[in-house]
Amino acid sequence: xxxxxxxxxxxxxxxxxxxxxxxxxxxxxxxxxxxxxxxxxxxxxxxxxxxxxxxxxxxxxxxxxxxxxxxxxxxxxxxxxxxxxxxxxxxxxxxxxxxxxxxxxxxxxxxxxxxxxxxxxxxxxxxxxxxxxxxxxxxxxxxxxxxxxxxxxxxxxxxxxxxxxxxxxxxxxxxxxxxxxxxxxxxxxxxxxxxxxxxxxxxxxxxxxxxxxxxxxxxxxxxxxxxxxxxxxxxxxxxxxxxxxxxxxxxxxxxxxxxxxxxxxxxxxxxxxxxxxxxxxxxxxxxxxxxxxxxxxxxxxxxxxxxxxxxxxxxxxxxxxxxxxxxxxxxxxxxxxxxxxxxxxxxxxxxxxxxxxxxxxxxxxxxxxxxxxxxxxxxxxxxxxxxxxxxxxxxxxxxxxxxxxxxxxxxxxxxxxxx
Numbered sequence: 001x002x003x004x005x006x007x008x009x010x011x012x013x014x015x016x017x018x019x020x021x022x023x024x025x026x027x028x029x030x031x032x033x034x035x036x037x038x039x040x041x042x043x044x045x046x047x048x049x050x051x052x053x054x055x056x057x058x059x060x061x062x063x064x065x066x067x068x069x070x071x072x073x074x075x076x077x078x079x080x081x082x083x084x085x086x087x088x089x090x091x092x093x094x095x096x097x098x099x100x101x102x103x104x105x106x107x108x109x110x111x112x113x114x115x116x117x118x119x120x121x122x123x124x125x126x127x128x129x130x131x132x133x134x135x136x137x138x139x140x141x142x143x144x145x146x147x148x149x150x151x152x153x154x155x156x157x158x159x160x161x162x163x164x165x166x167x168x169x170x171x172x173x174x175x176x177x178x179x180x181x182x183x184x185x186x187x188x189x190x191x192x193x194x195x196x197x198x199x200x201x202x203x204x205x206x207x208x209x210x211x212x213x214x215x216x217x218x219x220x221x222x223x224x225x226x227x228x229x230x231x232x233x234x235x236x237x238x239x240x241x242x243x244x245x246x247x248x249x250x251x252x253x254x255x256x257x258x259x260x261x262x263x264x265x266x267x268x269x270x271x272x273x274x275x276x277x278x279x280x281x282x283x284x285x286x287x288x289x290x291x292x293x294x295x296x297x298x299x300x301x302x303x304x305x306x307x308x309x310x311x312x313x314x315x316x317x318x319x320x321x322x323x324x325x326x327x328x329x330x331x332x333x334x335x336x337x338x339x340x341x342x343x344x345x346x347x348x349x350x351x352x353x354x355x356x357x358x359x360x361x362x363x364x365x366x367x368x369x370x371x372x373x374x375x376x377x378x379x380x381x382x383x384x385x386x387x388x389x390x391x392x393x394x395x396x397x398x399x400x401x402x403x404x405x406x407x408x409x410x411x412x413x414x415x416x417x418x419x
Contacts (some may be wrong), residue, residue, distance in 0.1 A: 001133065001180055001181075001182070002033055002035050002068060002069075003125070003131060004122070004131040004133050004180055005033050005067075005068055005088055005091075006033050007122035007123050007124060007125060007131065008091055008117065008120045008122045008123075009031055009033060009067070009091065009094075010122075010123040011120055011121055011122050011123040012091055012092065012094050012095070012120060013029060013031075013094070014123060015095075016094070016095040016098075026055065026058045026059045026062070027055075027059070027062065028059065028061065028062060028063065029062070029063045029064075029065065029098070030052075030055065030062065030063070030064045030065065031065045031066075031067065032045050032048070032064070032065065032066045032067075032068075032082070033067060033068040034066055034067065034068035034069055034070050034074075035068060035069050036068075036069040036070060036071050036074065036146040036150050036320060037069070037145075037146065037147075037315075037320075038315060038318055039318040039319075039320070040318070042074055045066070045078075046077075046081075048081075049081050052064055052081060052082075063083045063084065063098060064081070064082050064083050064084075065082060065083065065084045065085070065086070065094075065098075066078045066081075066082045066084070066085045066086075067085070067086050067087070067088050067091070068088055068150075069088070069146060069147065069150035069151060070085065070087075070150055071146055071149055071150055071320065071321050071322055072149070072321075072322060073321040073322065074321070084097060084098065088117065088151070089116075089117055089136070089151070089152065091116070091117050091120060092116035092117065092119070092120060093116075117133075117136060118133065118136070118157050118161065126399070127173065127174070127399060128173070128174055128175045128176060128368075128370075128398075128399030129174065129175065129176040129177075129178070129368075129370060129399075130169045130174045130176070130177055130178070131178045131180055132162065132165055132166060132169070132177055132178065132179055132180065133157065133180045133181065134156070134157050134162050134179050134180065134181050134184060134187050134200070135154055135155065135156045135157060135180075135181035135182065135183075135184060135186070135187050136151060136152070136154070136155045136157075136181070136182075137151040137152040137153050137154045137155055137182065138151065138153070138154050138182035138183055139153055139154045139183075139186075140182075140183060140219070140257070140259075141257060141324070142246075142256055142257050142258060143255060143256050143257045143323060143324040143325040143328075143329070144256055144286065144289065144317065144319075144320065144323060144325045145320070145323060146320040146322070146323060147182050149322050149323065151182070154181075154182070154183070154186070155190075156187050156188055156189065156190045157187075157190075158189060158190055158191055159189045159192075159195055159199075159200050159203070162179075162200065163200075163203055163204065163207075166204055166207065167207055170207055170208075170209045170211055171209075174211065175210070175211050175212065175368055175399060175400075175401065176211065176212050176213075176214065176368055176370075177204070177211060177212070177213045177214070178214050178215065178216070179200075179213065179214070179215035180215070180216065181215075181217075182217065183217065183218070183219045183222070184197070184215045184216060184217060184218060185197050185215070185218040185219055185222035185223065185227070186219055186222055187200065197222065197227065198226050198227045198230050201213070201227075201230060201231075201234070201237050202230060204236070204237070205234055205235070205236050205237055207236075210401065211236060212236060212237075212238050212368060212384060213236050213237045213238060214238050214240060214386065215237075216241075216242040217242050217244060217284075218241055218242060218243055218244075219244075220243055220244075220260055220264070220265050220268050220269075221259060221260050221264070221268070223268050223271075223272060225271075228271055228272055228275050228276070229275065231272075231275075231276050232275040232276045232277070238384050238385065238386065239276050239277060239278050239279050239280065239384060239385045240279075240280050240281065240282075240384070240385045240386035241272070241279075241281045241282075242281070242282045242283070242284070243269065243272075243281050243282070243283055244283055244284035245265060245283045245284065245285060245300075245303065245304075245307070246258055246284060246285060246286050247285070247286065247289065247292070247296070247299075247300050248262060248296075248299040248300030248301070248302060248303030248304065249262075249292070249295075249296035249297075249299040249300060250262055251291075251296060252289055252291070252292055252296050252300075255289065255290060255291060255325075255329065256286075256289060256325075257324070262299075262303060266303070266306075266307070269281075269307060278384070278385055279385065280310045280356070280383075280385035280386060280387060281309055281310065282309055282310060282311035282312060282313065282386075283304075283307070283309045283311075283312050283313075284312070284313045284314075284315070285300065285304065285312055285313070285314045285315070285345060286315050286316075286317050287300070287314065287315070287316055287317065287338055287341040287342050287345060288316050288317045288333035288337060288338030288341060288342075289317045289325070289333070290317070290325055290329035290330055290331055290332060290333070291329065291330070291332065291333075292317075292333055297341050300345070301344065301345060301348065304345060304348055304349075304352070305348060305352070308352040308355065308356065309349070309352060309353075309356075310352075310353055310356045310357070310386075310387065311349075311353060311412065312345070312349045314342055314345050314346055314349065315342075316335075316338040316339065316341075316342050317331070317333070317338065319331050350411045350412075353411050353412050354409065354410065354411050356387075357387065357409035357410070357411075357412075357413070357414055358409050360383075360387065360406045360409060360414055361406050361407065361408065361409055362405070362406065362407075363405070363406050364403055364404070364405045364406075364419055365383050365384075365389070365403065365404060365405075365406060365416075366383070366384065366401055366402070366403050367381035367382060367383050367389050367401070367402060367403070367404055367416075368381055368382055368399075368400070368401055369381040369393070369397045369398050369399060369400050369402060370382055370398070370399075371398075372393075372394075372395045372397070372398050374395070377392060377393075377394070378390055378391065378392055378393065379391055379392075379393035379394075379397050379398070381402075381404070383414075387414055388412065388413050388414065389404055389406065389413075389414045389415070389416045390413055390414070390415050390416070391404050391415065391416040391417055391418060392417065392418070393418060402418065402419075403418075403419040404416035404417060404418055404419060405417055405419055
């Protein structure tokens with residue numbers, strides 16, 4: 001979502017007459033697009049204070065802005081550093097906000113339902129892969145999560161707007177479409193609640209052309225038989241999911257306000273693996289959440305070992321100001337213990353990732369080339385189920401579908417050669 005935000009920030013500024021400034025240039029406007037998921041991300045922005053001061057000396061007219069996912073507490077602190085702190089929902093108003101000269105212009109995200117954000121035509125990062133937000137905000141209120149307090153309640157984009165944008169992108173030659181939302185699989189058409197995420201995917205699948213569709217992030221309870229059956233038959237919507245687990249302990253899941261049990265999660269995942277060919281998935285885990293005992297962590301470790309994800313985004317819990325966990329629960333797991341649990345789970349991830357990738361050796365697989373490394377004369381590409389492949393190739397392959405034979409695997413990467 002942050003990258004999608006950045007594409008829209010760039011588009012609004014360009015429309016207002018600004019041009020992209022490069023590293024060798026002193027900018028007139030500098031925008032920090034914040035993410036409050038972890039404290040470390042916010043701390044890195046605070047760490048830019050000296051750099052900001054030096055830039056201000058070089059250009060006294062420089063406007064420095066903060067937006068994105070910013071908690072109310074950080075808005076106040078940011079106002080001491082930045083010229084403007086505003087709600088990302090108000091992005092369309094940025095040119096006018098720059099003229100007002102106020103320090104903080106941030107509407108309450110929980111009350112502000114204006115979503116002009118969706119109507120901004122983004123400045124796409126590249127010419128073959130596009131990010132399409134289909135919802136904004138979240139209604140889940142997981143006890144550790146800052147999203148409802150930074151982006152507000154879930155607002156779903158009308159299906160007609162989404163289909164129009166995707167169709168336009170495909171007509172312009174885009175090969176990969178990412179549908180984005182905090183809980184993207186919970187999407188429903190705001191004008192017809194009977195029209196659900198699976199219906200949207202069906203319509204996108206029918207659009208003519210050679211392209212792949214991916215989406216994130218998902219919520220496990222959204223995967224009913226109808227959605228799983230569709231994914232099993234789909235040719236364009238990919239066979240990869242990010243399916244956050246967060247913890248392997250029912251006690252911790254309840255404290256997190258996740259609405260599923262481990263039994264439910266495993267049942268859905270088992271059904272998906274059985275039905276969807278060549279399925280691959282990643283997951284999210286938080287270690288050291290409030291009250292997590294060694295027994296709770298061992299349950300997480302055991303579930304992780306059982307489900308064997310190809311990738312996992314493992315975080316050490318850090319309290320986010322204003323969330324239920326920060327207000328009502330004790331952050332009682334030591335930093336040392338959090339780090340040890342993180343390292344143990346990361347070690348297991350390396351093992352499960354390697355096991356998953358070893359299965360691909362000697363297969364010939366279709367990939368979409370997304371990166372060229374000129375110094376090594378190598379390409380990086382993604383398989384349909386979102387595994388990374390490295391192989392010798394030229395820049396002309398960038399953005400193309402090609403076939404490679406897999407010859408080797410390591411922890412998080414496959415090695416191949418052109419067919």
